[in-house]
Amino acid sequence: MAFTLPELPYAYDALGPYMSAETLEFHHDKHHQAYVTKGNELAEKAGMADLSVEEVVKKSYGTDQALFNNAGQHYNHIHFWKWMKPGGGGKSLPSKLQTAFDSDLGGYDKFKAEFEAAGAGQFGSGWAWVAVKNGKLEIMKTPNGENPLVHGAEPILGVDVWEHSYYIDYRNARPKYLGAFVDNLVNWDYVLERYEAATR
Numbered sequence: 001m002a003f004t005l006p007e008l009p010y011a012y013d014a015l016g017p018y019m020s021a022e023t024l025e026f027h028h029d030k031h032h033q034a035y036v037t038k039g040n041e042l043a044e045k046a047g048m049a050d051l052s053v054e055e056v057v058k059k060s061y062g063t064d065q066a067l068f069n070n071a072g073q074h075y076n077h078i079h080f081w082k083w084m085k086p087g088g089g090g091k092s093l094p095s096k097l098q099t100a101f102d103s104d105l106g107g108y109d110k111f112k113a114e115f116e117a118a119g120a121g122q123f124g125s126g127w128a129w130v131a132v133k134n135g136k137l138e139i140m141k142t143p144n145g146e147n148p149l150v151h152g153a154e155p156i157l158g159v160d161v162w163e164h165s166y167y168i169d170y171r172n173a174r175p176k177y178l179g180a181f182v183d184n185l186v187n188w189d190y191v192l193e194r195y196e197a198a199t200r
């Protein structure tokens with residue numbers, strides 16, 4: 001099925017002061033739209049236009065780099081918008097998620113330190129993740145448009161560390177952006193929804 005740009009689940013100015021309307025306008029309307037447009041063009045050429053975005057990501061990995069980059073970024077951004085909400089973040093996790101974070105990631109503080117370190121330590125563009133692999137949570141990082149799907153894992157939380165996600169608001173201060181994301185933006189209800197889907 002053709003890729004389509006999803007609407008943001010909140011107003012452009014809803015995530016301020018942690019992520020500005022200007023960042024969201026460029027990031028969603030320009031960058032994500034470009035992945036959708038280019039992804040559709042390349043999926044058509046590759047004969048994958050009828051596949052789901054997850055199938056295109058897995059099938060193009062290692063075989064069609066240009067298609068993979070765009071399909072991967074489309075998949076990543078579909079979820080990225082939903083992984084944030086106004087008034088989100090912080091350590092009040094839904095109890096089922098808290099239990100999993102405690103047993104698999106050593107608790108919230110350790111998760112926060114390691115997730116932010118993964119994002120800060122990803123050289124160049126990429127993503128930091130919490131993903132379910134073999135039934136357990138893991139913190140991962142990937143370059144460019146890559147994601148845990150191609151490493152046998154299901155992402156339940158991801159943060160975009162491409163400069164287009166933070167440069168307008170934080171300039172080069174990527175760690176500050178990552179701290180604000182975890183403390184003030186994460187939509188834990190959506191993380192729980194993804195966790196339940198991945199462990200069903």
Ligand SMILES: [Fe+2]
Nearest residue numbers: 031160162165
């Ligand atoms: Fe992005």
